Amino acid sequence: VRALSAPSFAFDGVVRLTRVGVGYLAFTLVIGFAALNTGNNSLYIGLAFMLGGLIASGVASRNGLRDFRLALEVPGEVWAGMPAEARLEMKSGSPFWSVRDIVVVSDLLPQPLLVPRIDRKQTLVVELPLVFPRRGPASVQSIDLYTRYPFGLLLKKKRVKLGGSVIVYPRLLDQTLERRLTGSRSVDLLPRRRPGSGSDIHGFREYVTGDSLRHVHWKKSAGLGRWIMKQHEEETAPSVIVAIDPVRPASASEEAFEEMISSAATLLKEAIDDDLDVALILPATRIRGRGMKVRRAIFEALASIEAERWGDFPLVPRGAVLFSLRSGHESKSA
Amino acid sequence: MNRRARDLQAIGLTAFAAVPLYLTQAVAPLIVGAFHLTLALVAFAVLSGRGAGSLASIGRVVAIGYLPLFAVDALWISSSLIKASVHLLFFVAIYQILDPEARAATRQRLLVTFLIFTTSIATATHLSILLFILLFSIAAFAELMRLSSEESAVSVGRPEAAPGVLRSALLFAIPTILVAAMLFPMLPRRENPFVRGVVRGLQATTGISDSINFNEDRRISSDPSAIARVWLPQEAVPFFTPLRLRAAVYDEWEDGEWVTGLEKAVARVAIYESQLATARSEGFSFPARVEQKAMPRGRMLLPDGTWAIRAIDEVNFREPYGLAAAASESGQLNFEVSISRQTSPLLARPVAPPRYPVPFEIESMARQIVGAENDPIGQARRIEAHLRTTFTYLGDPSELGRPVPVDEFLLATRRGHCEYFAAGMVVLLAALDVPARIVGGYYGGELNPLIGSFVLRARDAHAWVEVWDGSKWVTHDPTPPALRPGISARGLMRAYLDAVRDSATYFWDRYILTFGRNDQVELLMRAFIGARESWTSMRGRLAEAGAVAKRRGPAAILMVSIAASIALAVWMLRRRRTSWERLLRLLDERGIASSQSTAPRELLEDVRATRPDLVPLVEPIVEAYVRERFAAKPPGEDLREAARAALRQLQST
Numbered sequence: 011v012r013a014l015s016a017p018s019f020a021f022d023g024v025v026r027l028t029r030v031g032v033g034y035l036a037f038t039l040v041i042g043f044a045a046l047n048t049g050n051n052s053l054y055i056g057l058a059f060m061l062g063g064l065i066a067s068g069v070a071s072r073n074g075l076r077d078f079r080l081a082l083e084v085p086g087e088v089w090a091g092m093p094a095e096a097r098l099e100m101k102s103g104s105p106f107w108s109v110r111d112i113v114v115v116s117d118l119l120p121q122p123l124l125v126p127r128i129d130r131k132q133t134l135v136v137e138l139p140l141v142f143p144r145r146g147p148a149s150v151q152s153i154d155l156y157t158r159y160p161f162g163l164l165l166k167k168k169r170v171k172l173g174g175s176v177i178v179y180p181r182l183l184d185q186t187l188e189r190r191l192t193g194s195r196s197v198d199l200l201p202r203r204r205p206g207s208g209s210d211i212h213g214f215r216e217y218v219t220g221d222s223l224r225h226v227h228w229k230k231s232a233g234l235g236r237w238i239m240k241q242h243e244e245e246t247a248p249s250v251i252v253a254i255d256p257v258r259p260a261s262a263s264e265e266a267f268e269e270m271i272s273s274a275a276t277l278l279k280e281a282i283d284d285d286l287d288v289a290l291i292l293p294a295t296r297i298r299g300r301g302m303k304v305r306r307a308i309f310e311a312l313a314s315i316e317a318e319r320w321g322d323f324p325l326v327p328r329g330a331v332l333f334s335l336r337s338g339h340e341s342k343s344a
Numbered sequence: 345m346n347r348r349a350r351d352l353q354a355i356g357l358t359a360f361a362a363v364p365l366y367l368t369q370a371v372a373p374l375i376v377g378a379f380h381l382t383l384a385l386v387a388f389a390v391l392s393g394r395g396a397g398s399l400a401s402i403g404r405v406v407a408i409g410y411l412p413l414f415a416v417d418a419l420w421i422s423s424s425l426i427k428a429s430v431h432l433l434f435f436v437a438i439y440q441i442l443d444p445e446a447r448a449a450t451r452q453r454l455l456v457t458f459l460i461f462t463t464s465i466a467t468a469t470h471l472s473i474l475l476f477i478l479l480f481s482i483a484a485f486a487e488l489m490r491l492s493s494e495e496s497a498v499s500v501g502r503p504e505a506a507p508g509v510l511r512s513a514l515l516f517a518i519p520t521i522l523v524a525a526m527l528f529p530m531l532p533r534r535e536n537p538f539v540r541g542v543v544r545g546l547q548a549t550t551g552i553s554d555s556i557n558f559n560e561d562r563r564i565s566s567d568p569s570a571i572a573r574v575w576l577p578q579e580a581v582p583f584f585t586p587l588r589l590r591a592a593v594y595d596e597w598e599d600g601e602w603v604t605g606l607e608k609a610v611a612r613v614a615i616y617e618s619q620l621a622t623a624r625s626e627g628f629s630f631p632a633r634v635e636q637k638a639m640p641r642g643r644m645l646l647p648d649g650t651w652a653i654r655a656i657d658e659v660n661f662r663e664p665y666g667l668a669a670a671a672s673e674s675g676q677l678n679f680e681v682s683i684s685r686q687t688s689p690l691l692a693r694p695v696a697p698p699r700y701p702v703p704f705e706i707e708s709m710a711r712q713i714v715g716a717e718n719d720p721i722g723q724a725r726r727i728e729a730h731l732r733t734t735f736t737y738l739g740d741p742s743e744l745g746r747p748v749p750v751d752e753f754l755l756a757t758r759r760g761h762c763e764y765f766a767a768g769m770v771v772l773l774a775a776l777d778v779p780a781r782i783v784g785g786y787y788g789g790e791l792n793p794l795i796g797s798f799v800l801r802a803r804d805a806h807a808w809v810e811v812w813d814g815s816k817w818v819t820h821d822p823t824p825p826a827l828r829p830g831i832s833a834r835g836l837m838r839a840y841l842d843a844v845r846d847s848a849t850y851f852w853d854r855y856i857l858t859f860g861r862n863d864q865v866e867l868l869m870r871a872f873i874g875a876r877e878s879w880t881s882m883r884g885r886l887a888e889a890g891a892v893a894k895r896r897g898p899a900a901i902l903m904v905s906i907a908a909s910i911a912l913a914v915w916m917l918r919r920r921r922t923s924w925e926r927l928l929r930l931l932d933e934r935g936i937a938s939s940q941s942t943a944p945r946e947l948l949e950d951v952r953a954t955r956p957d958l959v960p961l962v963e964p965i966v967e968a969y970v971r972e973r974f975a976a977k978p979p980g981e982d983l984r985e986a987a988r989a990a991l992r993q994l995q996s997t
Contacts, residue, residue: 037458040462041462042531043538046532051857051858052466052467052468054528055474056462056466058524058531059477059520061527063516065523070516122500126493158492160489160492161492162488162491163488
């Protein structure tokens with residue numbers, strides 16, 4: 011997941027006068043009229059103070075936000091529909107203004123976030139629980155900062171444009187739904203012991219022509235009076251093989267396709283978390299491995315997979331879990 | 345900040361907004377006191393944790409109950425719409441404080457507090473109002489900031505706002521004051537009000553009356569309010585101090601009191617940009633400037649020895665008995681005069697002694713004092729010396745215990761204040777058929793060395809005598825000099841502090857309180873003249889420089905051309921650092937050293953190990969560099985741009 015950062019500011023300005031601001035302005039006008047009418051310099055002093063407060067307020071809120079630098083970083087995995095642990099670094103470059111009551115607003119934030127205070131020249135990191143609605147490449151185009159600071163007369167806004175992008179992994183299903191779709195825990199369907207080229211003995215068998223003498227179990231052969239061949243066990247952990255058929259028939263909805271991807275992702279995540287070997291088979295890609303090595307590759311592949319209108323039915327190896335929306339193949343084990 | 349502290353702060357701000365009303369008395373102090381007492385009780389209730397909610401209904405009933413009485417109050421009780429409005433504001437403010445729900449409605453509460461604040465400052469003329477405005481601004485800013493924080497917190501669903509706004513409010517007061525100070529002289533001023541009848545001039549107490557009646561109680565004012573300031577040229581000070589400002593002349597005895605005669609002989613004289621002669625000057629003459637803050641009985645205060653007036657629009661001419669002029673809107677009168685040690689009337693005319701019924705005993709007394717002296721001025725000097733040495737001055741007229749006529753003063757009590765001394769001398773001279781008159785005005789004054797003016801105060805009111813010598817009036821003062829008002833001995837520190845205080849008051853009066861459209865025009869003119877002079881000066885220097893260049897033209901042009909060429913060549917031939925070199929320098933500044941043998945990827949690994957936060961910035965630069973230097977295909981424009989952006993960001997990090 012890449013960090014997002016770029017201090018590019020697109021829009022500044024007064025959003026609106028607040029109710030307090032309207033009252034303040036009206037009151038200033040009243041004092042102004044009274045001062046003008048009476049020529050009373052005490053009232054002129056009051057008027058000058060009111061206008062001074064208004065100007066100081068405008069300058070403070072504008073300059074306080076103007077020198078802001080933002081950097082958004084999403085250090086962990088980002089799953090669709092789940093709060094991402096994003097970190098927003100807010101740096102005030104202003105040598106004068108400390109800003110209070112900054113409200114951070116984004117489409118990806120479930121609710122606005124209040125930053126109570128940032129002192130001048132201070133850098134503050136706040137946790138930003140961004141929620142991306144869909145899997146796939148995504149970007150936080152901008153973040154809006156609002157403030158009523160200092161006197162609440164004006165509600166000012168600064169839109170901070172951000173560059174970069176993140177890959178949003180598919181939405182994860184809860185266990186119940188995942189099991190309903192796959193029938194049972196997928197790893198239970200797979201054989202755990204297989205003959206292979208490991209060092210442990212998996213079993214014994216009769217000699218057949220062509221067998222290498224290296225595999226003769228001499229003790230048993232001597233005991234039984236015939237050639238007994240030992241069979242070694244494959245040195246691999248139990249694995250989960252997931253095959254995805256990206257074809258979405260016209261009868262299947264987009265939601266069904268996304269749910270299928272989510273189901274596959276949930277199964278794979280569970281397997282990877284259990285430290286099992288996993289394999290993902292896509293029409294153009296095969297990813298196989300274990301642990302963190304393949305985690306990123308698998309979920310990025312799942313994040314970027316797109317529905318196709320047609321295509322060949324994938325060759326599914328024995329023991330693999332096939333996810334397909336074609337008739338009769340919905341989420342079943344081959 | 346908890347609820348109780350917030351409530352106390354709100355009560356405190358509302359109470360503070362009304363404090364100046366005690367001084368300005370725009371509302372009866374008793375009412376302001378009752379208002380503050382009520383707020384204090386509510387504050388006590390809040391402080392003790394009992395709350396004031398139970399009293400809210402009473403407050404509501406009283407506030408609503410006053411509404412129909414508002415018109416009655418405005419028309420008959422206080423007879424003032426403004427006073428009645430302030431009363432209404434007090435009721436509303438008390439209700440808002442009493443009712444917890446209304447108390448929580450900060451916006452409405454602040455509005456009422458601001459309105460009370462406005463009435464407080466609108467009626468204030470004293471310098472201390474500045475301090476009040478400053479303190480109120482800080483408190484109001486703190487309240488506004490707290491409200492702002494609360495609204496921000498509510499907008500994101502948080503119950504509590506960030507604490508600690510007082511320090512921020514204090515900091516905001518400084519730029520606000522600076523901006524206000526710049527704005528104040530620029531705010532537009534109109535000559536005539538939109539709505540007439542609201543303007544009220546300055547008020548000050550004076551010791552000047554229309555007549556002197558010794559059958560009435562007399563009081564000496566202790567009011568320190570400045571009546572006038574007089575600027576004298578340095579060289580004139582020895583000849584014209586202690587200063588005497590003439591306000592009124594009492595030259596006739598009528599119905600038992602001394603009055604100003606010849607009132608019907610007032611001539612109205614208008615002058616424009618020329619000076620009005622009031623007397624003939626004899627001997628050397630000096631200019632003097634007078635800023636008259638108060639108009640005692642509408643009279644101008646003229647320094648003794650004034651023979652001409654200028655720089656004033658319109659004067660009602662009453663010479664030799666007094667001059668009256670219309671004060672400006674601010675109540676102040678500024679004018680310049682010419683003063684001379686000796687003056688004589690413009691028109692020679694016979695002057696008769698006052699028609700005072702002199703008793704035989706006083707006539708005998710007068711003749712006894714003057715002895716064989718025949719000259720009127722010589723007689724006046726003897727009487728003056730007699731009164732100074734054998735009579736007792738009383739600073740407080742109430743010590744007499746009862747009204748004492750002048751005859752009794754001269755014959756029996758021999759004690760009194762300056763008016764007794766002056767009237768006694770006039771009576772004694774009248775007994776000798778010497779024309780004399782009492783002059784009322786101000787005497788002495790304090791020199792303020794910081795602004796170079798003499799300030800005369802209401803408490804410096806004094807009376808003295810003018811004696812007709814046959815051709816002119818000569819000033820005499822029978823009051824013992826050391827006991828006259830306006831004469832006080834002060835220590836150096838006290839004098840210095842008084843001067844500082846008076847200067848502050850002067851600047852407040854002159855440049856704040858009475859600042860008007862004419863001052864704005866003057867300010868503008870000064871700025872314009874200053875700019876024009878600067879431009880003229882700069883143009884002159886440029887012309888001078890041009891002339892020098894013309895004289896040394898070819899050589900100068902050659903030198904400048906050579907210098908410019910060298911600078912251009914150096915700039916063009918300078919070796920520009922590559923992005924990679926800039927990256928190495930930036931990393932070096934951040935503690936990541938590298939050498940010529942450091943491979944790009946190796947450098948990236950170093951960054952990853954020591955400053956992982958910089959990896960996102962360094963990575964695209966390294967990638968672009970590697971592709972540029974070692975790959976078959978150069979990096980694309982996207983990668984180049986990303987590297988440039990990363991480098992810029994690294995520089996600013």
